[in-house]
Amino acid sequence: MSEIRTLTIDGEMISAPAGATVLDAAREHGIRIPTLCHLDGLSDTGACRLCLVEIEGNNRLQPACVTRVEEQMVVRSSSPRIEKYRRMILELLFAEGNHVCAVCVVNGHCDLQDLAYDVGMDHVRFDYLHPQREVDSSHDRFVLDHNRCILCARCVRVCDEIEGAQTLDIAGRGVASWIVSDLEERWGEARSCTSCGKCLLVCPTGSLFEKGLRHADSSRKADFLRYMVNVTRRQK
Amino acid sequence: MTIEDLYQIGALYREQLASFRAEIQICGSGTCRSAGAAEIQRAFESVCEEEGIRPEIRIVTTGCMGLCGQGPLLRVLPGDVTYTRITAGDAERIIREHVINGKPLKERMLPEDYPFFTRQTPVVLEHMGRIDPESIEDYIAHGGYEALAKAVTYQSPEHIILEIRNAGLRGRGGGGYPTGLKWDIVRRGTSQQKYVVCNADEGDPGAFMDRAMLEGNPHAILEGMAVAGYAVGATQGFVYVRGEYPLAVDRMKRAITEAERKQLLGNRIFDSGFSFRVDLRMGAGAFVSGEETALLHSIEGKRGQPNPRPPYPSQVGLWGKPTVVNNVETFANVAPIIHRGARWFQGIGTKRSTGTKVFALAGRVRDTGLIEVPMGTTLREVIFDIGGGITDGGSFKAVQTGGPSGGCIPEKHLDIPVDYESLAQAGSIMGSGGMIVMDDSSCMVDVAAYFMEFCQSESCGKCIPCRVGTVQLSRLLDRIRRGVASEQDIETLEELCVMVKDTSLCGLGQAAPNPVISALHFFRPEFERHYRDHVCEAGVCPVHSTEAAGDAAGIESGGAHV
Amino acid sequence: MSTRKRFATIWLGGCTGCHMSFLDMDEKLLELPALADIVYSPLMDVKTFPREVDICLVEGAVNTESDLRMLRSVRESSVSLVSFGDCAVAGNITAMRNTGGKKAALQSGFGSMGEALAVGDDNPLPQLLAQASPLHQYVAVDYFLPGCPPSAELIWYVINELLHDRQPVLDREKLRYG
Numbered sequence: 009m010s011e012i013r014t015l016t017i018d019g020e021m022i023s024a025p026a027g028a029t030v031l032d033a034a035r036e037h038g039i040r041i042p043t044l045c046h047l048d049g050l051s052d053t054g055a056c057r058l059c060l061v062e063i064e065g066n067n068r069l070q071p072a073c074v075t076r077v078e079e080q081m082v083v084r085s086s087s088p089r090i091e092k093y094r095r096m097i098l099e100l101l102f103a104e105g106n107h108v109c110a111v112c113v114v115n116g117h118c119d120l121q122d123l124a125y126d127v128g129m130d131h132v133r134f135d136y137l138h139p140q141r142e143v144d145s146s147h148d149r150f151v152l153d154h155n156r157c158i159l160c161a162r163c164v165r166v167c168d169e170i171e172g173a174q175t176l177d178i179a180g181r182g183v184a185s186w187i188v189s190d191l192e193e194r195w196g197e198a199r200s201c202t203s204c205g206k207c208l209l210v211c212p213t214g215s216l217f218e219k220g221l222r223h224a225d226s227s228r229k230a231d232f233l234r235y236m237v238n239v240t241r242r243q244k
Numbered sequence: 245m246t247i248e249d250l251y252q253i254g255a256l257y258r259e260q261l262a263s264f265r266a267e268i269q270i271c272g273s274g275t276c277r278s279a280g281a282a283e284i285q286r287a288f289e290s291v292c293e294e295e296g297i298r299p300e301i302r303i304v305t306t307g308c309m310g311l312c313g314q315g316p317l318l319r320v321l322p323g324d325v326t327y328t329r330i331t332a333g334d335a336e337r338i339i340r341e342h343v344i345n346g347k348p349l350k351e352r353m354l355p356e357d358y359p360f361f362t363r364q365t366p367v368v369l370e371h372m373g374r375i376d377p378e379s380i381e382d383y384i385a386h387g388g389y390e391a392l393a394k395a396v397t398y399q400s401p402e403h404i405i406l407e408i409r410n411a412g413l414r415g416r417g418g419g420g421y422p423t424g425l426k427w428d429i430v431r432r433g434t435s436q437q438k439y440v441v442c443n444a445d446e447g448d449p450g451a452f453m454d455r456a457m458l459e460g461n462p463h464a465i466l467e468g469m470a471v472a473g474y475a476v477g478a479t480q481g482f483v484y485v486r487g488e489y490p491l492a493v494d495r496m497k498r499a500i501t502e503a504e505r506k507q508l509l510g511n512r513i514f515d516s517g518f519s520f521r522v523d524l525r526m527g528a529g530a531f532v533s534g535e536e537t538a539l540l541h542s543i544e545g546k547r548g549q550p551n552p553r554p555p556y557p558s559q560v561g562l563w564g565k566p567t568v569v570n571n572v573e574t575f576a577n578v579a580p581i582i583h584r585g586a587r588w589f590q591g592i593g594t595k596r597s598t599g600t601k602v603f604a605l606a607g608r609v610r611d612t613g614l615i616e617v618p619m620g621t622t623l624r625e626v627i628f629d630i631g632g633g634i635t636d637g638g639s640f641k642a643v644q645t646g647g648p649s650g651g652c653i654p655e656k657h658l659d660i661p662v663d664y665e666s667l668a669q670a671g672s673i674m675g676s677g678g679m680i681v682m683d684d685s686s687c688m689v690d691v692a693a694y695f696m697e698f699c700q701s702e703s704c705g706k707c708i709p710c711r712v713g714t715v716q717l718s719r720l721l722d723r724i725r726r727g728v729a730s731e732q733d734i735e736t737l738e739e740l741c742v743m744v745k746d747t748s749l750c751g752l753g754q755a756a757p758n759p760v761i762s763a764l765h766f767f768r769p770e771f772e773r774h775y776r777d778h779v780c781e782a783g784v785c786p787v788h789s790t791e792a793a794g795d796a797a798g799i800e801s802g803g804a805h806v
Numbered sequence: 807m808s809t810r811k812r813f814a815t816i817w818l819g820g821c822t823g824c825h826m827s828f829l830d831m832d833e834k835l836l837e838l839p840a841l842a843d844i845v846y847s848p849l850m851d852v853k854t855f856p857r858e859v860d861i862c863l864v865e866g867a868v869n870t871e872s873d874l875r876m877l878r879s880v881r882e883s884s885v886s887l888v889s890f891g892d893c894a895v896a897g898n899i900t901a902m903r904n905t906g907g908k909k910a911a912l913q914s915g916f917g918s919m920g921e922a923l924a925v926g927d928d929n930p931l932p933q934l935l936a937q938a939s940p941l942h943q944y945v946a947v948d949y950f951l952p953g954c955p956p957s958a959e960l961i962w963y964v965i966n967e968l969l970h971d972r973q974p975v976l977d978r979e980k981l982r983y984g
Contacts, residue, residue, distance in 0.1 A: 043836070055706045057747045065636035069746060076554045089746075096743050102711035109984025110892060110899055110954035116984075130950035132894050133736060134716045138904035138937070153779060159853045172874060178547065178705070181530065183715050185705035 017080035017128035024077045031059055031072040034085055035160065041085050042123055045160040046073040049233030050169060056160060058094055061085050071092075093220030095127040101132040104183060106141065106155035112214040115229040120158060137183070146188075149203060149219055151235060152187065156215040159185050163207035163216060170236065175201040189216075209233075227242055245507040246515060247393045250384060253506075257385035265300040266343045267321040267579035271373060272305035273459050274491050276315040280332070281305070284316055287332035291339045295724075297694030304595040307460015308352065309373035311360055313612035319373075319641030326361075332407070332463065360384070360611045363630045365592060367600045368576035369616045372460040377495050380502040382425070383463040389508050391582035395471050396516040401431060401584075405474040410586035412598035417443060417534075417571030418675040419644060420597075420664035426568060429558040432478040433566030437791045438478035440469050440520075441562065441569045444485040445527045445534035449648025449698060450606045454572040456614050457493035457602075458485060461576070462499035466522060468575030470509065471582060472568050473520040481522040482562070484539050487529060496524055503793075531648075531702035535567040535750045538704065549704045550750035571676065573602055597663035601674070605631050607681035608638055624658040627681055638683035642766070646675025649755030650700075651762025652688060671762040673755070687782035688767040689774050692722040692760045710753025713744040717760065724771060727778035727787030734775065738764065811969050813838070814846035814862040815890070816855070816880060817939055819869025819900045824848070827955035828863075840865035841969045847959045857883045861968050863890040863961075868939050868953035870932035881945040886968055889947045890961075892954040893984060894940060899954075901938040908934050949974060954984045956958070 011026040014031050017034050026229035029052070044056040045146045050240050052073040064082035069090070072083075084090075101107075101120065109115045119234065141154035158189040159178065167176045179188040189198035210230050252744055261267070266430070268283050270276075285303060292298040309317040313326035319766040320338065325348045327338065332353070347377045354361075366372075376382040394402055409424030442465060446454035457465065469481045483500075485493050487571050500522050503509040511519045525543050527533045542548040561567025577599060581589050593599050597619035603626065606612050610632035617626060623643055627633070634640050642652040651672035653660070662668045664674045682691065700714035720737045724727040741757035741764075748754045764771060773779045778787045815820065825848060829835065855876070862884040862982060868874050879888055892898035903911035912920030912934065940948050951964050960980055961979045967974040 053706070054749060055708075057707055057709055057749065060747060071552055071749075071919060093743055093747050095707050097747070100708055100716065103716070104712045106902070108898055108902060108906060109904075120638070121983060124983070125978045128977060128981065130952060130976050130981065131889065131940070131947070133942070135719050135943075136897055136901065136904070136940075137712075137715065137900065140905045158708075159711070180705070182700060182703035182705045182711055185711070 012079045013079050013237055014056065015077050015079070015083060017072055017083045026077070027079050028074045030061060030063075030070075030081075030083055031074055034072065034083075036053050039085055041072050042126060043117060044123065044212060045070045045157070045162065046239055047162055047166075047230055047233060049160060049237040050165045050210070052163065053165075057235050060090060062087060062090065062150075064150070083139075091127065094123075095129055098124045098127055099134055101158050103136050104134045105140075105157060106138060107213070112156065112213040113217050113221055114228070118214060119228070128174055128240040139183070143188070144195050145219070146194035147201070147203070148196065150195070150205065150208060151217055151219055152195055153215050153217070154186055155184060156213045157187055158215070159187070160212060162212065163187065166233070168208045169208050170233065171204050172204060173200050173202050173204070176207060179200045245513075247390075247511055250389055250393055250514075251338040253381055254385045254387070256564065256684065257381040261302070261385065264302040264674075265303065268343070269304055269309075269319040269321070269374065271307075271315060271317040273308035273373075273456055274489075275312045276309070276317060277491070281314045281316045284318070284330055284332050284335070288339065291335040295339060295344065297339075297344070304376045305378075306375060307377045308372045308456035308614050309453060310369070311354075311611060311616045312366075312614065313610075314354075315572075317373075320348070323348065323772065324356075326358075327352050328354055330709045331724060338460060353735070356599050360613070360615070360632065363625065364616050365600050365618050365714075367580050367592065368464070368573055368602060369614070369708040370580075371464070372456065372614075374604065375379045375461065375785055377460050377462060378498055380463060380499065380506060380508075387583065388463055388579075389467055391579035392474075392508065393514050394468050395582055396474050396514050396518045401475045404471065404582065407586050408417040408475070408581060411589040412586075413574065413577055413589070414597065414664065415571060416573035416601065416676070418649070418673055419676075423570060423574055426558050426570070427472060427476050429556075430566040430568050432476070433476075433559065433643065434659070435565045437480075437563075437565045438476055439565055439567040440473045440476065440478045440481040441538065441540065441557075441567055442469055442483045442538075442572060442575055442694040443534060444483055444489075444496075445539060446489075446572070446648075446676060447486060447531040447534050447702075448676055449695075450644075450680045451647055451676055452604045453602045453614065453677040454488050454602055455492050456604075457572050457576055458489065459495050462492075462496045462522055463503065464579060465572055465574045466499055466509065467495075467524060468570075468578035470513065470520050471578050472575065473569070474508065474518050476566070476568055479519050479521065479569065481520060482525055482543055483522060484525045484527060484533070484543060486527040486533075493524065493526060500524065513799050530704070531698075532704045532750070532752050535752055537750070539569065540567065547704075549706045552749060556781065573677070593663065594663050599664060601677060601679045603662075603679045605679050606683070607644075607679075607728060608635050608683040608685065609633070609681040609711045618664045620661040622659050622661055623653060626679070627658070629697060631681065631683070631697070634681070634683050636678050638685065640681070641684055641686060642682045642688065642691075643783050644672075644680040644682065644691065644759070646673035646755075646758070647678045649673060649751065649758055650675045650678075650690065652766060653759050653762075654766045668783045671758075671765055672780070673758070685782055685784075686781050687773060687784040688763045688770050689721065689724050689780070690737050690782070690784045692763040693718065695759040696721055696756065697751065703756075705754065707747075707749035707753060710742045710748040710750075710756060713748070714753070714756055715742055715759065716740060724774045725780075725785040725787065727774055727780075727785070729775040731775075734771070811860040812844040812845045812856070812858060812970070813842040813965075814855070814880075814884070815848065815857045816843070816846065816862065816864050817848050817874065818866035818873040818876065818894070820866025820891060820893040821850070821899075823863070823955040824863075824865040824893075824953075827891075827953075827958055830958035831962050832958070834958070838965065841918060841966075852931075852939075855879055855883060859884040861886045861888065861965070863888045863965075864894050864941055865895040866895050867973060868935065868941060868944055869900055870931040870934055871972045874935065876901055877941060877945055886948045887945070888949040888951055888964065889941045890951050891956055892952050895950050895952045896983070897938055897940050901940075904937045908936055951976070953982050957982070 019176040027217040042058045054074040059072040107124040189195040317329045318327045389409040414420045537551040538548040557567045705711045889895045893900045964974040
């Protein structure tokens with residue numbers, strides 16, 4: 009048995025194994041902290057900043073997904089300030105790409121949309137950037153619509169860490185970053201791609217989807233990762 | 245190589261130097277080279293040939309002499325006479341009248357008591373502009389590598405760390421973290437393999453301290469790194485230089501090769517049990533790679549993107565091993581401290597910020613260039629005594645310190661001492677040492693917008709607040725510049741500044757709003773003139789009334805109303 | 807002097823889908839006149855927007871110069887202005903033309919005539935603005951009612967709350983885009 013750490017989240021005393029993240033500990037106890045770039049079974053990057061929490065004695069907000077639990081730690085998963093920031097993060101995302109829910113294949117099955125409902129985002133106060141982005145439908149079976157991409161890099165990580173193909177990566181910088189296949193080929197020409205489709209299953213938006221997919225069967229099944237990781241761990 | 249060998253190399257070289265009748269030092273920093281230093285050197289050489297005195301005269305290219313605004317610079321020894329704005333045409337007169345007849349050209353030389361130089365306290369710049377950066381012997385002749393020799397031969401790693409801690413040296417990249425503490429964490433790391441990394445990815449607009457040090461005295465940096473390696477138990481070092489500094493890269497490469505040849509880097513240095521190698525890595529043009537975790541990724545051959553900290557590189561660094569990451573100037577301070585002791589170093593600067601700080605003085609100030617002053621010197625002294633005040637009789641408006649992560653300091657705060665805490669209290673930061681002086685010809689809205697655009701284009705794109713927040717901030721600032729912003733926009737601007745600061749992943753994003761926050765704090769009326777009266781006093785911004793702005797620029801938007 | 811509320815709806819750069827959904831309120835449409843006077847709407851034969859309106863639902867994005875003129879006068883005359891549907895709230899499909907710019911949008915709609923329509927002052931069509939934008943880019947908006955279209959139930963909820971001087975709250979259960 010590993011060591012146990014005792015901490016407080018939102019006034020609740022909870023215990024978690026040493027080495028666990030604040031996010032793990034919170035979810036284990038039914039405390040909901042929103043996340044976007046995190047996915048059970050993939051490495052954590054701390055990139056989306058939605059899971060920022062207040063930790064007593066630390067003047068900076070810390071991402072729960074990469075912060076390890078410590079003995080006597082006092083965590084607040086929510087506060088008016090954090091709620092405001094979460095909403096702003098989502099508004100920034102909606103303003104950045106071209107997220108037109110009305111014409112999206114995953115409308116109703118979308119993590120981004122769902123999080124926005126959570127924070128009560130009834131409108132976006134920032135300028136919509138309306139970038140000119142491509143839709144790459146060169147692949148036999150899959151489509152990559154850059155308009156809906158929020159650069160969470162879940163697909164990049166699943167392609168590298170689970171499938172091991174390393175087809176997908178990120179090129180460019182800042183808002184001009186974009187997902188590339190192999191050495192900036194069109195996806196259909198990327199010879200390393202195994203067409204396994206894991207990237208589709210983990211995409212939180214309608215950026216990656218299957219050709220001919222009907223809106224009705226567009227629900228995401230990112231849970232598969234948890235089972236895969238558990239099975240491979242057991243085999244080891 | 246033993247200590248005796250080292251002393252002998254130094255003594256021999258000093259003998260050689262003494263044998264010359266005179267010495268002509270020509271500044272060969274990037275700035276003076278671009279102004280024709282190489283051609284000037286050839287002119288002096290050929291005039292000496294003509295006069296038949298070439299073998300008696302040492303003509304040498306040095307690193308930066310500091311007074312960049314009056315370059316190309318040239319110094320004649322003996323006598324230490326400095327000439328400014330030299331051209332190839334000056335060679336004949338200087339050689340004939342000064343070098344041969346011993347009569348310096350009064351009207352061309354810099355007065356001996358020129359405050360730009362007399363008001364400085366050179367520690368890391370002591371030999372800069374006086375030694376040949378391409379000669380390891382010249383460095384050794386000036387006491388080079390003695391600190392390393394002393395350290396590995398007579399001192400324990402613990403003792404060195406204690407010395408650095410007692411000296412109170414803090415990170416000169418701008419963070420101000422106590423260097424000795426950082427080294428101690430790495431030393432106590434349990435890994436077999438540890439690394440020392442020199443962050444020379446200087447990227448702040450208007451900053452050129454690191455470049456000058458790499459070009460002018462590369463061995464001082466290598467020596468500091470080797471001492472750090474010995475202190476923490478690392479056997480491998482990396483110098484990460486931005487690719488835009490080809491001359492710095494060349495001189496650093498050359499210095500590494502020379503040090504290896506002399507066995508001052510490599511296996512069993514000074515016959516001790518300590519081995520240390522240094523490799524050079526070049527950045528590919530990303531500002532964010534100056535952020536330490538992004539820099540380490542870049543050395544590993546990955547995309548230069550930061551990681552959340554903790555863990556810090558001193559715990560989990562390069563390839564997961566404990567790693568010292570220090571700035572160029574931090575390493576340049578190490579040998580002097582080991583040489584002269586912590587007590588001497590403490591005697592310079594203030595209680596909490598010991599030692600000196602190198603600044604790159606730029607902008608609307610009479611004398612621009614590279615300076616080194618004790619911590620605690622006031623901004624007023626730096627700008628008016630050393631820099632000689634504002635050019636062309638303009639009036640001082642603000643000084644920008646810390647680049648895109650810093651802020652603007654107005655007239656009323658000019659008497660604050662330059663140290664980590666005071667600058668932070670004034671809403672700016674020490675930063676790496678860029679100091680841009682502005683007068684009435686600068687518009688603070690425009691300056692804020694410039695830095696925000698810089699951060700936006702340099703954002704790595706990993707985290708949302710920095711990637712998108714900086715774009716939105718840029719757009720809001722642009723609206724103010726064009727005179728089409730609403731009061732609502734100003735509110736959004738301020739709210740977003742705080743949000744980006746609080747939520748971004750790394751220092752780039754966390755500090756990106758600083759120039760805007762400080763400009764708004766000190767120069768709010770100037771912002772108001774833009775969006776209320778559609779006037780830019782400095783005449784820099786394209787302001788016009790809202791109606792006219794609309795179609796002319798294809799703008800329909802007066803900003804969000806919520 | 808009647809204390810009855812004065813209610814209006816208008817339609818800018820949208821597809822009228824939101825108004826169709828408004829009609830889907832079925833029997834609630836009969837309740838509305840009991841609570842308020844409908845003083846202006848595409849559903850009625852009124853030529854000019856009246857003054858002193860209590861509640862106005864605005865469908866569609868701000869797409870043309872005439873949309874903008876209309877929106878500004880509606881704002882001046884109305885106490886509460888509601889962004890009605892995704893186009894009004896976020897630009898939505900109407901704003902999809904923004905990625906390519908105004909010229910490209912006209913060309914795709916009108917082919918070779920697009921060029922002429924983009925300039926001439928004498929063309930019969932209202933001039934397109936450089937971008938289609940949500941309402942709050944130009945005027946203050948009091949309430950946001952997203953959806954493409956918003957459901958009839960949700961429209962009735964918002965109208966009913968406002969007519970009874972209560973604040974409509976769109977929480978997780980009620981919010982829908984697309």
